[in-house]
Amino acid sequence: MKLTDKRFWIFEAFSVLSTALTVGLMELVDRFRLDSDVLPICIIMLTTYLIGHAVAWKSNRSCAWLKLGLTTYLFSAVALAVIFAIIFGIDWLAPTEVSDDVSADEYVGFSALDLTLVIILIWGIISFIPTMVTAFVASLCFRAKTTVATGMKLRSISLESIGVDGIAYTKSEALRIAEKYYNSNIPILGGDVYLFNNGNIKPTFDNWYCNRNNSETSYEYVARSYQVACDYIKKYPDNANIFFSIVKGHIDE
Structure with a gap:
């Protein structure tokens, strides 16, 4: 607390x-x-x-x-x-x-x-x-x-109620956010998976991460981190109650 x-x-x-x-x-x-x-x-x-x-x-x-x-x-x-x-x-x-x-x-x-x-x-x-x-x-x-919705379809949830400063997204929305980061040249450091059921948010303790290699250029790292995130999210078992948080990074010029 x-x-x-x-x-x-x-x-x-x-x-x-x-x-x-x-x-x-x-x-x-x-x-x-x-x-x-x-x-x-x-x-x-x-x-x-x-x-x-x-x-x-x-x-x-x-x-x-x-x-x-x-x-x-x-x-x-x-x-x-x-x-x-x-x-x-x-x-x-x-x-x-x-x-x-x-x-x-x-x-x-x-x-x-x-x-x-x-x-x-x-x-x-x-x-x-x-x-x-x-x-x-x-x-x-x-x-x-907790709920951030567009129209009648739930697309994202706030994680504030469990002490996390962030937002988790449905599978389709998480893929869209990942693509947005890719197009903006923003690397994805990793992410976590949450279960949202009956208004309760619980971490599943599933996650992924993508560290930058020393030999990578900025563009290569952005592209690879985007691919790693998409592969993980797409391969995760389909469940309407599963949400993904995405941790974005930045490129040092």
């Missing part, structure tokens, strides 16, 4: 949406209304979601919303448990003393700390829906940015 990855910060921003949805659901149920306690509870919720989103993003960068939502909920629950333990520790270290004037049959209400714990426990139940909704919306957002 890189701090320069815009998608990470976008996903972190979705923590605000998760918090708003959770508070909204709790407000819909009269028994769970937050009233004046909404600010500290919102801070706790937002902190929990921020931690959950960050860890989930690092462990799962695919656009599969179900997996993304479940991992976010899981890690948010772990963060919740840590916060719960801290609050419980504070309560244990600083117990509230009850006055001797209170009779045995007199009801002693919940303290602010007790109410906070109850609300956090309620969050653990209610937050499942906002977490899954947020993951679904984020997945749609990322998929929309």
Whole structure:
């Protein structure tokens, strides 16, 4: 996970949406209304979601919303448990003393700390829906940015979602791009193969490369690298879900 990855910060921003949805659901149920306690509870919720989103993003960068939502909920629950333990520790270290004037049959209400714990426990139940909704919306957002299409036919995909600054192309489009580089006297250093299925991009770890020989002229290297790229792409088994990235070089004059 890189701090320069815009998608990470976008996903972190979705923590605000998760918090708003959770508070909204709790407000819909009269028994769970937050009233004046909404600010500290919102801070706790937002902190929990921020931690959950960050860890989930690092462990799962695919656009599969179900997996993304479940991992976010899981890690948010772990963060919740840590916060719960801290609050419980504070309560244990600083117990509230009850006055001797209170009779045995007199009801002693919940303290602010007790109410906070109850609300956090309620969050653990209610937050499942906002977490899954947020993951679904984020997945749609990322998929929309992943696909670069012309008309109704998918021709290329952005690799940004898996931390790669580049674009992968279908077989026919990759051959067209390779020819464009050849006509522009640009050598092709190599390329990688990716599988794009149900909005998820996965590297196949298949690749090719073409290094320049010492005895080659610039034109010879451009021509040979173009031929190597075309041969590899053409011979690769046909699959509509296979995409090729191409790494271009430059000629030192």
